[in-house]
Amino acid sequence: MSELKRFTRKEILNRNTKQDAVFIIENEVYDVTPFLDDHPGGHEVLLNVAGKDASEDFDDVGHSSDAKHMMKKYKIGELVDEDKIEFKRRQYSWEEYNKENSSGSFVSSWKFPVVLGLLMTVLYTYLFGYQ
Ligand code: HEM
Structure with missing residues (x-):
């Protein structure tokens, strides 16, 4: 070369x-x-x-x-x-993605809608389920 x-x-x-x-x-x-x-x-x-x-x-x-x-x-x-100047290139890997996103609050995570859905189901069954 x-x-x-x-x-x-x-x-x-x-x-x-x-x-x-x-x-x-x-x-x-x-x-x-x-x-x-x-x-x-x-x-x-x-x-x-x-x-x-x-x-x-x-x-x-x-x-x-x-x-x-x-x-x-x-x-x-x-x-x-x-x-020369330094170039910071963001190379995203899944590990990094998960790390960055796991610090999010409970409300913004996937668990919140799941738990909410379960609660609503229980509530609905309780209110209207046994008639
Ligand atoms: C050796 C360096 C360069 C090469 C080989 C190159 C090559 C190309 C190629 C192949 C395209 C067609 C679209 C694509 O395949 O991405 C393109 C579009 C374009 N390039 Fe470059 N380019 C170079 C440098 C630059 C620079 C330095 C600028 C800006 C100052 C620039 C501005 C643009 C613009 C504005 C378009 C049109 C984009 C569009 O119509 O959507 N290019 N270039």
């Missing part, structure tokens, strides 16, 4: 033209010059973020996994360590 080229954010700042369009997504550097006319979202949006960090804009669109696969083709390197 070849060594990745390292860039500083400053180096990329001026690479914001149709002839040289480069941006950063999650600490990785992409040269999308050949992709400008092919981007389904249009070339304007790409030029708007060229020279900058496009992580948030890219994420906001909710690009498909196809798009994420496609972008590998345009990767030219990554940022130097000093210019």
